[in-house]
Amino acid sequence: MKYRSTRGNSPEVESAAAIIKGLADDKGLFVPTEIPTLPMATEELEYMNYQEVAKKVIGAFFDDFTEEEINNAVEKAYDGKFQAEEIVPVVNAGGAFFLELYHGPTSAFKDMALSILPHLLTTAVKKQGEKDKICILTATSGDTGKAALQGFADVEGTEIIVFYPEEGVSAVQKMQMITQEGDNTHVFGIKGNFDDAQRGVKTIFSDRDVAFRLKDKGVKLSSANSINIGRLVPQVAYYVYGYGRLVAKGVIEAGNPINVAVPTGNFGNILAAYYAKKMGLPIRTLICASNKNKVLDDFIKTGVYDSKRDFYTTMSPSMDILVSSNLERLLHDLAGGNSREVKDLMEALANEGKYEVSPEIKKGLIGFLSGYAEEDETLDAVKRMYRNHGYLMDTHTAVAYKVYEDYKRNSCDETPTLIASTASPYKFANSIADAIGLDEEEGGTVDEFTVLKKLSEKTGIPIPPGLKDLETKPIRHKKTIEIDEMMEAVETSL
Numbered sequence: 001m002k003y004r005s006t007r008g009n010s011p012e013v014e015s016a017a018a019i020i021k022g023l024a025d026d027k028g029l030f031v032p033t034e035i036p037t038l039p040m041a042t043e044e045l046e047y048m049n050y051q052e053v054a055k056k057v058i059g060a061f062f063d064d065f066t067e068e069e070i071n072n073a074v075e076k077a078y079d080g081k082f083q084a085e086e087i088v089p090v091v092n093a094g095g096a097f098f099l100e101l102y103h104g105p106t107s108a109f110k111d112m113a114l115s116i117l118p119h120l121l122t123t124a125v126k127k128q129g130e131k132d133k134i135c136i137l138t139a140t141s142g143d144t145g146k147a148a149l150q151g152f153a154d155v156e157g158t159e160i161i162v163f164y165p166e167e168g169v170s171a172v173q174k175m176q177m178i179t180q181e182g183d184n185t186h187v188f189g190i191k192g193n194f195d196d197a198q199r200g201v202k203t204i205f206s207d208r209d210v211a212f213r214l215k216d217k218g219v220k221l222s223s224a225n226s227i228n229i230g231r232l233v234p235q236v237a238y239y240v241y242g243y244g245r246l247v248a249k250g251v252i253e254a255g256n257p258i259n260v261a262v263p264t265g266n267f268g269n270i271l272a273a274y275y276a277k278k279m280g281l282p283i284r285t286l287i288c289a290s291n292k293n294k295v296l297d298d299f300i301k302t303g304v305y306d307s308k309r310d311f312y313t314t315m316s317p318s319m320d321i322l323v324s325s326n327l328e329r330l331l332h333d334l335a336g337g338n339s340r341e342v343k344d345l346m347e348a349l350a351n352e353g354k355y356e357v358s359p360e361i362k363k364g365l366i367g368f369l370s371g372y373a374e375e376d377e378t379l380d381a382v383k384r385m386y387r388n389h390g391y392l393m394d395t396h397t398a399v400a401y402k403v404y405e406d407y408k409r410n411s412c413d414e415t416p417t418l419i420a421s422t423a424s425p426y427k428f429a430n431s432i433a434d435a436i437g438l439d440e441e442e443g444g445t446v447d448e449f450t451v452l453k454k455l456s457e458k459t460g461i462p463i464p465p466g467l468k469d470l471e472t473k474p475i476r477h478k479k480t481i482e483i484d485e486m487m488e489a490v491e492t493s494l
């Protein structure tokens with residue numbers, strides 16, 4: 001299987017080369033030339049553990065890797081660093097099934113892909129005979145940054161540079177990043193939002209002069225954002241696994257359909273579910289949930305993508321995004337691989353901040369259902385779920401749950417639904433404490449780390465090890481920069 005650029009002006013390459021490059025030379029994203037079929041029967045899934053499913057699914061996409069190479073990567077990635085032995089527990093609460101993707105070392109679902117990406121990348125480097133050092137350039141809305149730092153810290157032959165919006169992440173997220181250890185780690189706060197960070201990173205990627213200067217130093221840039229196909233493919237595995245758990249629990253019979261609801265920002269996670277569906281996993285409806293920055297909800301409803309709108313900082317900061325990168329991959333697929341069309345749409349987005357898709361693409365959006373949650377609706381969802389079912393959701397997951405509830409009420413569709421549960425509630429402790437009324441009882445606490453402890457006392461759920469004692473760790477990364485200093489920051493870090 002080969003990988004081609006969504007914009008069509010880059011040669012087709014094997015997956016190892018696509019993973020090393022991150023972004024194609026024409027600024028497009030790598031997509032597989034075909035989506036493989038599900039490498040197992042749905043009847044087999046209930047007997048397979050997470051690692052077994054991941055090996056098969058990832059192997060089906062990255063078939064230039066040997067079986068041994070894939071198996072090694074999977075075993076090194078999904079091990080004791082995860083707090084849950086089954087890696088991804090599926091929990092039934094409030095009429096839905098929560099696919100708990102947050103038990104990795106940094107307490108967000110980004111660990112699912114970023115604990116394996118370093119292994120895939122270092123293997124790819126060996127396979128391709130790559131001599132240069134790989135520098136991972138990452139823009140983060142909060143969770144990718146820490147998960148990437150954790151995954152790549154002290155990995156030989158790599159450097160990692162992370163840019164996060166100084167004012168746009170939670171206190172816990174910020175501490176996680178600026179206390180990161182490892183001689184090859186570099187972290188910068190930027191005076192801008194996630195879209196600024198992502199745009200800056202993409203600009204550095206496509207700057208030929210930078211590429212030449214770095215080449216002189218023996219450095220090549222790559223990406224740990226979900227623009228890298230090496231991040232996206234490992235995410236397909238957990239939908240396949242989750243389906244098997246529903247069969248094992250007797251919720252569905254093998255072969256019967258499920259729905260999937262995903263709290264969406266950069267469209268990576270839900271695109272992985274779409275790929276799972278294309279492989280043949282019986283998914284009926286893909287529920288795309290936005291927060292108040294509801295550019296995707298509007299797009300799915302109207303076919304018009306309009307990024308020119310007010311930007312809101314919300315309590316689900318990892319979804320505060322107006323330019324959703326991975327949508328480009330969906331457009332490419334729905335346009336039947338017409339890269340000319342994708343290129344035109346992306347140019348319109350860059351120049352006018354807006355585009356409208358063709359009737360053909362619009363028709364393809366029918367498999368998606370979308371909705372959004374206002375801030376008070378998100379808090380209310382957390383509160384009701386905790387009060388009525390004793391289950392604690394984080395704010396991102398709550399957005400998806402709220403949109404799922406709306407859908408269920410309006411459609412009367414009783415199909416069992418997997419909700420992608422993307423972060424530990426402890427990562428956004430202040431908002432969660434607010435939702436379950438902790439603040440009032442305790443007389444109001446502003447320090448997020450104190451809240452963490454109180455939340456744990458109240459709910460009886462232990463604080464994840466990566467978040468415990470975070471406030472006493474030494475700060476190693478203190479730099480804050482302007483948006484237009486990102487390029488300089490990269491060059492001086494290397």
Ligand SMILES: *Cc1c(COP(=O)(O)O)cnc(C)c1O
Pocket residue numbers: 108109110143144226263264265266267268269270318319396397422423
């Ligand atoms: C990144 C993130 C999201 C959004 O995922 P996308 O793949 O960007 O759509 C949702 N929730 C949490 C907690 C995240 O970290």
